Amino acid sequence: MRVAIAGGGLAGLACAKYLVDRGHTPIVFERGDTLGGLVAAWKDQDGDWVETGLHAFFGAYPNMLQLLKELNIEDRLQWKQHTLIFNQPEKPGTLSRFDVPNIPAPFNVIVSILRNNDLLTWQQKIRFAIGLFPAIVRGNKYVQDMDKFSLSEWLKQHGIDEKISSDIFVAASKALTFIDPDEVSATVILTALNKFLQERYGSKIAFLDGAPPERLCQPIADYVIAHGGEVRVNAPLKQIVLNPDGTVSHFAIRGLNGTPDYDITADAYVSAMSVDAFKLLMPEPWKQIDSFYKLQELEGVPVINVQIWFDRKLTHVDQLLFSRSPLLSVYADMSNTCREYADSNKSMLELVLAPAADWIDRPEQEIIEATIAELAKLFPDQIPQPAKVLKAKVVKTPRSVYKAIPGREQYKPSQSTPIANFFLSGSYTKQEYLGSMEGAVLSGKLTAQRIHQSSANLTTGPSVQDFDQTSKQTPKQATQPSSDQSIAAKAPV
Ligand SMILES: Cc1cc2nc3c(=O)[nH]c(=O)nc-3n(C[C@H](O)[C@H](O)[C@H](O)COP(=O)(O)OP(=O)(O)OC[C@H]3O[C@@H](n4cnc5c(N)ncnc54)[C@H](O)[C@@H]3O)c2cc1C
Known part of the structure; x- marks a missing residue:
């Protein structure tokens, strides 16, 4: 045909x-x-790629992995250590890691939560683990049925602490859907949890090599x-x-x-x-x-991608980071994560600004300045001094993926x-x-x-x-x- x-x-x-x-x-x-x-990119006048969005791949992407395998290009995914890393705005410049051990799912993710002592108390960890239980055991039908609730409503019903909501679920919600937990459908986050928790490498992250x-x-x-x-x-x-x-x-x-x-x-x-x-x-x-x-x-929901080139190295972290900033969602130093963008002397941060509804119509310069002001909280020893911004690019997508309310x-x-x-x-x-x-x-x-x-x-x-x-x-x-x-x-x- x-x-x-x-x-x-x-x-x-x-x-x-x-x-x-x-x-x-x-x-x-x-x-x-x-x-x-939405994965398109263009070269600027210097020959640097400017992307529509920072893109992370996950172990729980069976159809994408299958496609890459069928095309014989699976080696183009650069798999990172199995860990989820969050900034800690309350302790500027510090990171908190959820290291996922190499044991069967869902115990690997549960152990990573239990081991993390920066973000959660023991009581919060236990409530978190109990609250997640329905997402693990009750399957797809349950996850679909939860579409009637926002994530915030679902968390409240399951007695999951406000702190976990603000520390972890705001970051997850912004990263997965570009909106906040009081707007996002519970189904979306439960779907992600379901996939990540059911497969040993489900939450493992990879970046494309170019x-x-x-x-x-x-x-x-x-x-x-x-x-x-x-x-x-x-x-x-x-x-x-x-x-x-x-x-x-x-x-x-x-x-x-x-x-x-x-x-x-x-x-x-x-x-x-x-x-x-x-x-x-x-x-x-x-x-x-x-x-x-x-x-x-x-x-479609609005989202903005920001890329900033610096004159020096800001970090050697080779992984996606959850900023936990009100302005920003996830970011990565692409000079560490992506082979084609590799630079051992200079950082290029790629950051997703979300939710972006209030920013999508603002001038690019204002967006860049606000992003740099947020970065000063994430890298207090380097920004605004001594690191210098070499250039910055903004790509606005007024209507990206459908708004998952x-x-x-x-x-x-x-x-x-x-x-x-x-x-x-x-x-x-x-x-x-x-x-x-x-x-x-x-x-x-x-x-x-x-x-x-x-x-x-x-x-x-x-x-x-x-x-x-x-x-x-x-x-x-x-x-x-x-x-x-x-x-x-x-x-x-
Ligand atoms: C900033 C950002 C970050 C993201 N991060 C991630 C991530 O980390 N991981 C992840 O898995 N996903 C991520 N996504 C989502 C992912 O990019 C999309 O879900 C996916 O690429 C959508 O693909 P699609 O083919 O469904 O739609 P689209 O990519 O929107 O494709 C539609 C195509 O139709 C074309 N088109 C429109 N009108 C016409 C016309 N009249 N004639 C011909 N062609 C037309 C468009 O130009 C476009 O090429 C991100 C998206 C953005 C914007």
């Missing part, structure tokens, strides 16, 4: 990859001049092209044109740089754009259809839609991971599966059984499409 895919982020690229694997012919149309969407467009997206595009597909950048979808029966007749693509607009016809069509971009292009007649109408309830689960669409030849892909669609790179890759894989299943129903192409076996599923799982959400990839050691 020929499949037109609008959107060259991870979901669109993964969808194309899994379609060529099944003998289909995808064509990806990306609006921008580079692939990656910029995502080159090191992650291009290999997927190369694979697609080598297997008969196509990937076009600077090719924005302008309109989804319908047949009289409401199915898609063709995609109208805008020609850029003086080239004319053109039409693309295919057997199936995919929106792998963000939910906000898709809503703008949704054909008028579809707006009355329930599953499309419900998308009004999903909206309570009640959103019911609005997340399936990858199949009521329109027979139209499918959705993206980390906002229904999949059991968060609005994350893993969620995007999984959604792309599920979309490819849905398209393949529809082609198997319509044509004499490869059977669904074939598809699932080559996806390393058992034949039994072929009758349970959602089960491929837990395809196990080899965990990092």
Whole structure:
């Protein structure tokens, strides 16, 4: 089948990859001049990469790890020590570590909590461990049901101390969703806990060894092209044109740089754009259809990525750090964490500013100054003196991943839609991971599966059984499409 895919982020690229694997012919149309969407990056005038976002990979990303393995690029992930590190604003310049021992889950994480004496008293640790119990033992259904509560409400119901909430869950909530615990759905944090606590290496963190467009997206595009597909950048979808029966007749693509607009016809069509971009292009007649109408309830959340280059080394920590700053979320010294950005003499901090609703419209200089003022609390011996800022870059994303407030689960669409030849892909669609790179890759894989299943129903192409076996599923799982959400990839050691 020929499949037109609008959107060259991870979901669109993964969808194309899994379609060529099944003998289909995808064509990806990306609006921008580079692939990656929320993982895109560009080189500045000095040849330094400027990224849309600081990106960390986790051991509990089975579909991403599987994809890297299939592309033979798993060595591009640089796995860090199994530890979670928090700044301690009450003792400026100090860090608190949750070192996760190499013993089976969930005991490894529990031991790391029990061993940490900086942030928690024994009483708090015990309440914390008891409070986490439902997330560990009661499984996915329970986690989904908790979408009716905010994280703050859920913590209160489980008697988890205010201090733990402020010390750990604010940091986790900001890092995973770019919003605070009183706004975020309990389901989101419980999902992360569930994944991290169930797998020995689930919370182990890795960084890519370079910029995502080159090191992650291009290999997927190369694979697609080598297997008969196509990937076009600077090719924005302008309109989804319908047949009289409401199915898609063709995609109208805008020609850029003086080239004319053109039409693309295919057997199936995919929106792998963000939910906000898709809503703008949704054909008028579809707006009355329930599953499309419900998308009004999903909206991207603002976030800002800040990169600051210093004239000296601020830290040798080779890991993601949870700042516990009201302004900032996670950060990393990329000169330590990422091979391509390595510098033994100078630091380049990459920081996520979240929640960003109050900052997204402010001038870049104001954002940089506020970030440096916060960094003075994290590195009091070095900032503002003697370290000097060489340059700073700000990338604002007014609408990034969908805002994961309570009640959103019911609005997340399936990858199949009521329109027979139209499918959705993206980390906002229904999949059991968060609005994350893993969620995007999984959604792309599920979309490819849905398209393949529809082609198997319509044509004499490869059977669904074939598809699932080559996806390393058992034949039994072929009758349970959602089960491929837990395809196990080899965990990092
Ligand atoms: C600052 C930041 C930090 C993050 N940190 C992490 C992290 O540490 N770990 C993690 O797992 N995830 C992280 N994420 C989330 C992760 O990046 C996203 O969940 C994931 O990349 C989303 O992929 P996607 O393909 O679903 O959507 P997108 O990346 O939004 O892709 C959609 C694509 O559609 C294209 N498009 C839009 N309109 C059109 C059109 N008209 N025609 C053609 N193309 C169009 C866009 O240009 C884009 O390329 C972070 C995100 C941000 C912003």
